[in-house]
Amino acid sequence: MTENPSSIADFGNAIRTNKFNIVEAVETRFSAINKKNDELNVFLTLFQQQAEIKAKMLDRELFTGHDRGPLHGLPIAVKDIFAMPDYSPTAGSNGIVEFGRDVATVIGRLEHAGAIILGTLNLDEYAAGGTGANVWHGRCKNPFDPSRITGGSSSGSAAAVSAGFCLATLGSDAGGSIRIPAAFCGVFGLKPTYGRVSRFGAVPRTWSMDCIGPIANNIKDLGLIFEVISGHDRFDATSSQQEKFVWLEQRPEHQPRLALLSHPERYQKNLKQYRKTLLAFERHDCKLIEIEIPKLKLYTDYHQRIVKSEAATLHRKALVGAAPALSFEAESVIKDGADILAINYLQALSERGNLLREFVQLVFADADVLVLPVSLEEAPTYQPITDKSSNQIDEEFFAASIFTRFANFLGLPAVTLPTGIGENGMPTAVQVIAPPFKELMMLNLAIELQSKLTQTV
Amino acid sequence: MKDLRKKPDNPPKVDLLGKIIRKPAPDPWQFKVVLESIEIKNPKLYD
Numbered sequence: 001m002t003e004n005p006s007s008i009a010d011f012g013n014a015i016r017t018n019k020f021n022i023v024e025a026v027e028t029r030f031s032a033i034n035k036k037n038d039e040l041n042v043f044l045t046l047f048q049q050q051a052e053i054k055a056k057m058l059d060r061e062l063f064t065g066h067d068r069g070p071l072h073g074l075p076i077a078v079k080d081i082f083a084m085p086d087y088s089p090t091a092g093s094n095g096i097v098e099f100g101r102d103v104a105t106v107i108g109r110l111e112h113a114g115a116i117i118l119g120t121l122n123l124d125e126y127a128a129g130g131t132g133a134n135v136w137h138g139r140c141k142n143p144f145d146p147s148r149i150t151g152g153s154s155s156g157s158a159a160a161v162s163a164g165f166c167l168a169t170l171g172s173d174a175g176g177s178i179r180i181p182a183a184f185c186g187v188f189g190l191k192p193t194y195g196r197v198s199r200f201g202a203v204p205r206t207w208s209m210d211c212i213g214p215i216a217n218n219i220k221d222l223g224l225i226f227e228v229i230s231g232h233d234r235f236d237a238t239s240s241q242q243e244k245f246v247w248l249e250q251r252p253e254h255q256p257r258l259a260l261l262s263h264p265e266r267y268q269k270n271l272k273q274y275r276k277t278l279l280a281f282e283r284h285d286c287k288l289i290e291i292e293i294p295k296l297k298l299y300t301d302y303h304q305r306i307v308k309s310e311a312a313t314l315h316r317k318a319l320v321g322a323a324p325a326l327s328f329e330a331e332s333v334i335k336d337g338a339d340i341l342a343i344n345y346l347q348a349l350s351e352r353g354n355l356l357r358e359f360v361q362l363v364f365a366d367a368d369v370l371v372l373p374v375s376l377e378e379a380p381t382y383q384p385i386t387d388k389s390s391n392q393i394d395e396e397f398f399a400a401s402i403f404t405r406f407a408n409f410l411g412l413p414a415v416t417l418p419t420g421i422g423e424n425g426m427p428t429a430v431q432v433i434a435p436p437f438k439e440l441m442m443l444n445l446a447i448e449l450q451s452k453l454t455q456t457v
Numbered sequence: 458m459k460d461l462r463k464k465p466d467n468p469p470k471v472d473l474l475g476k477i478i479r480k481p482a483p484d485p486w487q488f489k490v491v492l493e494s495i496e497i498k499n500p501k502l503y504d
Contacts, residue, residue, distance in 0.1 A: 195489060208488075242493060350483045353491030360495050411492045436495045 004028070008070055008167055008221045015062065015073050022062070022073035022116070026055040029075045029118055033165050039146065041138045042159045044080050044090065046119040051075070054116050061114075068114035070224045078170040079157050080120035081127065082107050083201040091203040092123040092153075094136040095324035104201025105236065106170060106212055106229045113228045118166060121156025125330040127177060127205040128311060129153055130375075130401065131382070135327040139382060142185060144426055148379040151181035153205070157215045158185040168216040168225050174205040174307060176375065176404030178213050179431050182416040184379035186427030189215045190222045190443070193436045194411030195240035197226075198233030204314060206307040207238070208349065209408040219447045222415065223247035226439065242437050250444045255285045259367035262290040267402045273428040274373045277419045277453065281371075284452035289367050299355065299406035302348035306409070309345040312337025348409075356410045360435055369445055370433040372403045374416055378426035403431065413439045417446050419453055 005011040015022055030048055037043050058073045080089045083099035084107050091097050110117070122140040124132065132140040132155030140155035142148040143163040150159045154171025158181035161169055171178040173191040182189025190213040197212045204210055214225035227247040233239045258281060264271055282288050311334045317323035319335055326334060363370050407414045414433040422428040432449065434442035470478050 194492060238489060240489070240493060346485050349485035349488065352485075352488045353483060356488070356491055356495065360497070364497055411488065435497050436492050438497070 004164060005167070007218055008074060008216075008224050011074060011167060012070055012072070016067075022055040022059045023052065025073065026051050026075050026116060026118070029166055032163075033118070036163060036165075040141045040143060040159060040163055042122055042140055042156045042163060042165060043077065043119045044122050044137055044156070045087075047087075047117060048119075051116050051118050058114055058116070068112075070113075071110065071228060072114035074115045074168070075118050075166050076110065076115045076168050076170070076225075077118045077121050077157070077160050077166050078107070079123050079127075079154050079172055081123065081172060081203040082120075082170070084117070087120075089120060089203055090137070091127065092125040092134050092137060093324065093326075093330075097203045099201055102201050105198035105233045107201065109229050109231075110170075110225075115228075121154075121160055121169060123155055123157075124153035125327055126203070126311075126315065126334070127153040127172060127174065128330050128333045130176065130180060131155075132159070132181065133329070133382065133384075135329065142379050142426075144186060144379070147381055148426060149184065149382050151184035151375065151379060153177040154181050154189075154215065158182045158187055158189065161185070161187045161215050161217060168214055168221055170212060170225075170229070171215050172199075172202065172205065173211045173213060173408065174209050175303060175408050176401050177205075178211075178215060179404055179414060179416045180375045180401075182215050183374035183418070183429035183431075184427065186418050186429075187215055187217060187416075188219055188222055188418065189213065189416040190226055190439070191407065191414045192226065192230065192439060193240070193413045194408075195238050196230050196242070196245065196413075196437065196439070198231075198236040198239050200233055200235040200239075204310075206310040208306050208310060209303070209411075211408070219415070219417075219443050219450065220247075220249065223249075223440075223443050226443075240437075245439060247443075248440065249447070250440075252445060252448055255287060256281075256369070256445050256448060257287040257289060257367045259289050259291050259363050259370040261296075261372065262292055264373065267296070268373065268376075268399065270377050271373055273377050273419060273422050274430060277428075277430050278371070280453055281449060284455060286449070286452070291363060291367075293359075293363070295355065295359075296402065296406055299359075299409045300402055302351065302355075303405040303409040305340055305345050305348040308334070308337030309340045310337070312340075352409065352411075356436075359410055364435050368434075369442055371430050371449075372433065374403060374429050374431045375400045377428055378422040378424045407433055411436060413437070413442055415442060415446050417450060
């Protein structure tokens, strides 16, 4: 057994100073997974044999002086939506999604950087949910308290890091699917700017808003993974040609200026932890700037038009019974999209650019970032939803996602920053949201904010 | 269903010569161009 490093840098130091080798690190991870996965239901598939072969190869490489960089030999895991060599993902469904011989760009980049994929992770069916409950594969449970939900749809991606199964995972975020489970499981999650990470070879939820991003134990690790997976990809038409992201830790030259909503209680009642966090930031010299975001509900409404229309299009065969069936829950979420008029869908897409310009001018005129709650303050206890109507499900998700969905509609980057433990003993978090392509500033500022929280404790 | 002719979001305007002019609706697929062209005018945190 090897001691468990808590960051990618610690892991790198350990394998380069022979505290343990990569084969031992991989064995330790599988041993932990095999002990606890039956209880938590985090992994759907394990690639133990392939991982051990790759670990031996990477140990040999390091021994002969071939060092691939910070991710060399790093055991990771990914949401079950990515095409891999000889593997088709389930996307949380009762079938598989065929990609032929294609390999997801992010998988290729991670493997080239030396990461070892231990297996694929549980998720809400077709990423169309926010609880981590999955009829076909079982409910993914929160490592902090298995009676509570993980949040979703990247349920396994957050739970795997939280449970200590691996140091980092990949998830995807179309309306909060990285940020919410990261918040509920007490880990860090990055939703990048739209277009900054290729979606080629990944099962879509909504092609106009999907973002792939990392979940990890700390901000620096998010930066290291993001550097590897981001960058232009000619196989994804929406992929951005902006300058490549390079992770670099920087101290800010002035105190952070944080925009916040003037009356967030209008949208959500219990925000005690959020208020407490803001006070801590203010006590440590952050400038707080209260703003109104009068179109917050409009952005969310437009988000829903787009995600529902595109999801119904993607699953049109299943909706008419010509493909493997959807569960009741997934069908409830997806079927309404078939009734959305084309002009309403196109109106939402048409106004997106102008609304983004207006939002940036309004929010980032004097502030570096926007700090908002992520979702409900703490992960709620799991309750089956089979007896609820689709309208009820919609309303509950609308309320709980008011602070996350708009960032997908506007294409903005955001990161979940854990802030402590709440009244019910579960993790709490805020999200830090930045202008497009300002991930480097946002992540560094999040490190600064985290240090202010630590000083408070 | 809402009758778009009664309450148009983009009402036609009549110019001095009496011609009806209508502002074209933005292209739904221009979002990426806008996203990549956003500039922040305030002093940057790390500049």
